[in-house]
Amino acid sequence: MPDSAVSVPSSRLRKRALAAAGLVVVAGAGLALGDWSDSRGAAPPAAPPPVPVVTAQVERRDVPHWQDTIGTVTALNRATLRTQVDGVLTDVLFHEGQTVQRGQLLARIDDRAIRAGLDGAQARRARDAAQLSAAQSDLTRFRQLSGGQLIARQMLDQQAASVQQLQATAQDNQASIDAARVQLSYTRILSPIDGRVGLRKVDPGNVVRASDADGLVTVEQVDPISVVFALSQDQLPNLRQATAGGAVAVQALDRDAGRLLAEGELKVIDNRIDEATGTVRLRAVFANAGDRLWPGQLVSVRVRTGRDAGALTVASEAVQRGVEGSFVYKVGADSKVAAVPVKVGYQDSALAVIAAEAGALKPGDTVVRDGQSRLKPGAAVASARPRATVLR
Structure with a gap:
């Protein structure tokens, strides 16, 4: 059979291809319209849940300034007994x-030799005392005889010189006795x-x-006992000002557990600064009736260097550090947080003192104390009950 009899004309093939393409376009448009209609009818995404945090209150209180360092317990006085x-x-x-x-x-x-020497000195003193007594009697008689010109003036002068010599010998004997007694005391x-x-x-x-x-x-x-420690020379003005105002409190704490061992006061600021370390040495004195401090022991030392009266304070954990400085997350009435820049004047492990110019904070405000890692400005929070900040 000829090939033309079984082949399909090319015009008919083109019509079939165009029809199939049209069906594909219509199907695609239908799917797109369906997706568009579904997206318009769907509910908006739910807001993220509040971030759980721990909060604390901004307070106004008196804040003591403490400086922490390491010290060595030393005896207040130490004597090596030598013979x-x-x-x-x-x-x-x-x-x-x-x-x-x-x-x-x-x-x-053993004091026998020294006692023998003391006995000899006392015997010599007794002998010379008898000689001095006799010489003084002779001198008295010679003066009486000299008045009647019964003896020569020379004999009177010689006898006076003998008396003076024996008096000097008596003084030497007494000095020997005193020296022997001192030597004898050294045997005890x-x-x-x-x-x-x-x-x-x-x-x-x-x-x-x-x-x-x-x-x-x-x-x-060891009772009382002292602790010697060093602080940076930068603290010297504060220390001098604190000592001018009265006794400076010092605490000694166990290095491992942080347990308070004793409370005392600063007694001595060294008269020079160590040029190699830039520190000044200090000595504090503690009552130690219970032997809680032992010579040579290393302890943690806290020195009270000042005090802020009526300061605006937040918990130290609330203060965060950012690129532009320190800030805190303040919780608003709508339970959302705002980042408030602050200037910290003094800070320890418990409290941070906020400078007065930080007008965005006032006593009674709520700030985030824990959980800041998941926060950003405007985030909603669910706060736990605030924890009290205890001053040490």
């Missing part, structure tokens, strides 16, 4: 770690202060010498 004479240590009259009183006898050194080791003795460094029976560097034992005064 001032050479001899055998015969008696030790204390127990290691014992609390002793000033003037208490702690040890004795007394505590120079109230305190606690440490470990004994020499046992009885050993020869001790005045040149021994270690001494016999140390005594440290």
Whole structure:
């Protein structure tokens, strides 16, 4: 059969293709119209739920200024007991770690040689005193005889010189006796202060010498006790102003738990600033009847350097740092937050003092204390009950 008999004319093929394309266009338009009608009839998206936060109140209160640092507990007084004479240590009259009183006898050194020397000096004084008495009697008689020109003037002068010589000898004897008594007192080791003795460094029976560097034992005064610490030289004006106003409170706290160990007061500001560190050393004194502070112990120290009376305050956690400075999120009456710029005058772990020019905040305002990471200006919040800020 010829090919022309079974083939379809090209004109008919074109008509079929155009018809199919038209159907596709109509179907697409119908789908688009359906989508448009559905979007117009749908409800708008729901608003995001309020952000849960913890809030706090802006308050006006007196705020003490505290500076934190690290200090070392030191004995208020410390004495190393050393012998001032050479001899055998015969008696030790204390127990290691014992609390002793000033003037208490702690040890004795063999004093027999010194006592013998004292006895000899006293004997010489008695002998020379007898000679002086006889010479003074002779001088009295010579003066009587000289008045009647019964003896030469030369004999009277010689006798007067002998009396003066014996008087000088008597004074020398007394000085020797006094020196021997001082040496004898050195054989009794007394505590120079109230305190606690440490470990004994020499046992009885050993020869001790005045040149021994270690001494016999140390005594440290631990009640009251002191803490030595350093602060930046920038704090020196505040410290001087605080001391001019009266006693400066100092707290000693446990370094691990932050537990308050003792409360005392600042006693000494060093007379110079350390050039290497730019700090000034200070000493505070604490009552220590319960031995809560121990010499050599490291403690956290808080020094009260000033006070803001009637200051506008917020919780420290409420203050955020941004590119343009510090700000807080203030919660409005509609439960939405606004970012309020603030200038912080003083801040510690509990409170931040807001400068007076921050007019956007006033006592009684509510600010966000926790949960700021999910906030932005205008966000709605659901606040938990405000927590009270406790001053330390």
